[in-house]
Amino acid sequence: MTIKDIARAASVDPSTVTRALQGSERVKQATRERVAALAEEMGYVPNMAARTLVKRSSGLIGLVIPDMTNPFFAELARGMENEAVKHDLRIVINDTLGEEAAEREALKLFLELEVDGLLVAMARIPQGFYDELDPPVPLVHINRPEASHHVSCDRIKGSIDILEHLYALGHRRIGFVRGPAQPGNEPKMAAYRQVLEQKGLGYEPDWIFRFDGSTDSAAHIADRLLDLSPMPTAVFAWNDVSAIALIHVLRERGLRVPDDVSIAGHDNIQLSGLVEPPLTTVAWPMYEIGQHSVRHLVSIGQGKSPRAPRLPAPQLIVRASTGSPKTAR
């Protein structure tokens, strides 16, 4: 069922059919309607391959994300979809599991698909590689401020806010649970160092823990934490899952949160407000970032050189998992 079949059925030239289907003014309204009806009736499905071939544009945007599982990225993707439809673009997603090889594969796929643009979140591959992408494609990085085109909200502000919140509550010994060594995680570490230094608080290497997502890992952190003397009175965890897990193991060991130790997370996942105690955390405007990144991409595609858009700042969400330190030790 091709355009030619419809042309034959409508006793008209294929070129007229295309134009009719596109709603071109060049074809008589009556013909337009007749062709449209026929196409509908005959179950015509446009062949994107053929169209892409001649138009040199697929109407597709490739989205490369490291972890679908993370609601963070899911929210991002939704903001993108929302904006993309306004520009008649469609988003195809490729999950890389945070692996560099998969990221390369994803880029290869998208280049072959002749996507009109690329959105890359938390890229693992060094920036230099992206700068020399061939053929060049409009590309917007999410959360990579060093890239020539990117959309990021202030990546360090949220972490600073949460650390200052802890300081304001009276905490002077603050621990940190860090995630895997990904580019996106560095600002949290930087914020940790920066705030502690600025407040004149020292920090011990012992106060930095690494969480790998397992129960064992959480338990190990709790044990190490309890061994410390003096013990930190607050811990900032790099994401909500690790924060919630940590709270769990600490309570198991008899500590009260936040009375004995305050715990703060990052990301504001759905459950963060539903656990006991509800988690103090940072929410990023991922949906908005998604929308802006598509807008940005579109204007790059139009040959403009837009500046990085200003975005709403990450928001500190204070709940019950943080409070003033109650116990002296």
Added chain:
Amino acid sequence: MTIKDIARAASVDPSTVTRALQGSERVKQATRERVAALAEEMGYVPNMAARTLVKRSSGLIGLVIPDMTNPFFAELARGMENEAVKHDLRIVINDTLGEEAAEREALKLFLELEVDGLLVAMARIPQGFYDELDPPVPLVHINRPEASHHVSCDRIKGSIDILEHLYALGHRRIGFVRGPAQPGNEPKMAAYRQVLEQKGLGYEPDWIFRFDGSTDSAAHIADRLLDLSPMPTAVFAWNDVSAIALIHVLRERGLRVPDDVSIAGHDNIQLSGLVEPPLTTVAWPMYEIGQHSVRHLVSIGQGKSPRAPRLPAPQLIVRASTGSPKTAR
């Protein structure tokens, strides 16, 4: 940078270049290597549109899922990817947010892309629509046993297991928190009715609650539950998030879980083992389902008519959120 450019550079015919790049035996080894080197050097990127056009096959599989956010589906997608690469297929994902219109859009996109197959998880659109898909594409449903081709594990067994687990613990009044009216959720409701009936336990309409994901909704359920007299001693929630939320609000109101009331969930999300108390739940072999569905799809594509594959059963995971009823009321 097309195949013709390479042909010119290698002073050879375009057809030879294609064959060389495909590793065809028909072209001399020396030529193959020369062409490959040239292609690499000149930064050749195959044009999928052109290839798809003539081969009538894109090497793509379209995956339609209702909610990326759900780790359930993320796991599924990963199993699919893992299997797809073995068949030189690539997966493109489209999230529908569980909306029927978006599902139609996704199908349209994939048909236009000329995908080699379609994987549809928890479809909203009625089966009849899928049976008449035009042009016909190999299609495998996930969790829709009434479809001609589907991969599902026993959809009711996990729920039955968990309800029988509650019964075995001594619970005789068991409540149910149901999710939105999606096809995928019905078996849980069915299991609830079936087990209670089979055990000779009546169930009250009052024991069935609806959770919409908000804190308010959870609070409302807790209030309604506490108003009941006698109160159910156990509640089976349709997913882990609602179970965890429910536990939270119940504890806030002074109830002990599982002593006063046992709560069981479904899905085994990462956090289910990390909250307090760790959640009794059901794990589905989503990764395996993903793998099998791709295998199934491939054999359909080869013109076979495979039977629905046997899958590992859903697994009951007993943790601390369920126990024998302790309080008489």
Added chain:
DNA sequence: GCAAAAAATACAAACGTTTGTATTTAGTGA
């Protein structure tokens, strides 16, 4: 009713690959 302008449609080439067939080149045995 006629020329000119405008509107509607037809023609034809192009996009980059693949693939069946034809042609050239190399290799074999006598």
Added chain:
DNA sequence: TCACTAAATACAAACGTTTGTATTTTTTGC
């Protein structure tokens, strides 16, 4: 060296659209 076969390569058409240009048809103004 020749005829014959096998190997390597070239030719050409096709896939379904789009789009610039040419042609036909209709409308307009007089």
